[in-house]
Amino acid sequence: MIYLDNNATTRLDPRVLEAMMPFLTEEYANAASTHPFGLRAHEAVKLARQQVSQLLGCEPQELIFTSGATEAINLAIKGVAENYASRGKHIITVQTEHTAVLDVCRYLETRGYEVTYLPVQPDGLLDITTLQQSLRPDTILVSVMLVNNETGVIQPIQEIAALTHAAGALFMTDATQAVGKMPIDVETMGIDLLTCSGHKFYGPKGIGALYVRQRKPRRVKLEALLHGGGHERGWRSGTLNVPGIVGLGHAAELCRQSMKEEASRIGALRDELEAGLLAIPGTRVNGNREHRHYNTTNILFEGCDSDAMIMGLEGIAVSNGSACTAASMDPSHVLLAMGLDETAAFSCLRFSLGRFNSLIDVEHIINSTSILAEKLRNYILN
Template sequence: MIYLDNNATTRLDPRVLEAMMPFLTEEYANAASTHPFGVRAHEAVKLARQQVAQLLGCEPTELIFTSGATEAINLAIKGVADSYASRGKHIVTVQTEHTAVLDVCRYLEGRGYEVTYLPVQPDGLLDLATVQQAIRPDTILVSVMAVNNETGVIQPIQQIAELAHAAGALFMTDATQAVGKMPLDVEQLGVDLLMFSGHKLYGPKGVGGLYVRHRKPRRVKMDALLHGGGHERGMRSGTLNVPGIVGLGQAAELCRQTMKEETVRIEALRDELEAGLLAIPGTRVNGNRAHRLYNTTNILFEGCDSDAMIMGLEGIAVSNGSACTAASVDPSHVLLAMGLNETEAFSCLRFSLGRFCSETDINICESLLGEVVGRLRSYAL
């Protein structure tokens, strides 16, 4: 299989599996236990917390381990909404956010909160003036994802955080597609809440994390969703997933060590793939090409159904939208928000490269997709 769907999930790095194996077999103790076996598990979790904190530029105590980004998003938005309800009930987010954010916001709307869903420009970027105009005195949270999962577009989160803070609101970013792929320093960016998943950075599924600012000038208050045991400083009760957390820590450390060289290599492969596909008549890139992650390209193929293209690309894994809404027959809400019509949105493919992609993979994909597009268009004649 040629795998070009790394924004959906990544292959577990063998070095991560190696780090996890002892805690799946011999070192299986509960990290909350006080006997020597439990202490060793606790120390492994402590090391992983330090490894992730180093990747994000935060304090280890500011991290809460979760089952993934979706849980972290729910904890952050609902926890902040409950804790700051006396100050205001207005939230600002973006039409192109991941459905995990959008669905939580819709849930809160049913509980008396007001949510403003900001439009994006045709290239997928936010207009900062639009953001500023949307923030009100009763706004308690502004939530903007760092990198869009479908287009790779990178939002100016540092500037948006400044706008939120100037009005007294907190700033949150879903950094699921950014963590481990690009440099992030929560202190420098001014982020108050940030979430991520291990399986997007060559770690295991079922583990992720939430950064919650505890340092001045904004110590974030947040109500817990899960109760029963007081784990993770009372913010996420439940027995810790020690093997998963160890894997997440090792994945974070590997990303920190290899990010620069991987960026150069993967971007060159992405550009080679994109150039080859844009040589096919009737194609264009969706999203801003200057402000996007180096591993992603989203391309419109005029007159071709995306599902038909995916079926034709036997042995090659690509996507026609977010993996979290893959069962939906609706067109991509991200592409619609960028101004594409439904027919165009159903004619797009996302290619997301990763650590284990090769130039041979790219060449095969270019060649086969050219044949598939030509065949599909011939059927329409």
């Protein structure tokens, strides 16, 4: 099996599993307990919090551990909406956001909030002027993802954050596809809230984090979603997932140490793959090719059904969009927002590379995809 669906989930790094194992076996105590067993678990959580904070450029106490990015997104958006409702009920986001963000915003619309869904340009980038025109005195939050999960397009969030703050609102970014893969400094980039998930950067599933700015001049306040025990400074009650947290921290540390080398190696593989796929007639890249993450390419194959290609690429794992909407019969909302019609949107594949891919994988995929595309087109013609 050749796995090129790393934007859906990455393989758990064996070194991460090794770090987790003691806390799945002999070090099983509750991190809230005050006996020696509990204190060891507490220290492990403390170390992981430091490791993740170093990856993001924040303070350890600014992190909340969650079950993943979806919970973190819910806590961030709903928490801000409820706490800042007296200042306004207007939220701004983008049409190409992950469904976790879009669904929360749609829920808030049923609770009296107004949400502006900004369009994107054909290359997937947000037009900054459109954002400027949408900001209002009652805008309390702007949420724009850093790296798009389907196209890899990188939004200029530092500029977006500056405009947001000038209007008196908070800025949030869903950085699920970026954390661990590219340098992030929440202070320099002007981020007030950031979400991530461990299984996107070689950590375990079921663990994520929310960064909540606690430094002046924009100390963010949230209303909790979960109550009962006051864990995580009262923002996220519930017994801490110590093995998952340890895994998240170790994955963060490994990424911090190897990020530069991996970006160069994986980026070269992606470019090789993309060049080979674009040599197939009737193909093109979806999304801006300059402002794009190094591990992702989204390719349109004219005259080919993406589901048929996924099934036909035996032994190869790729996707036609977000894993969270893989069971949906609808075309990608991201590609539609970029101006593709439904037929074209149903003819696209996302290839997302990772730590465990090689040049042999790339060469095999180019060859297999080329043969399959010709076969499918001939079938339609005949």
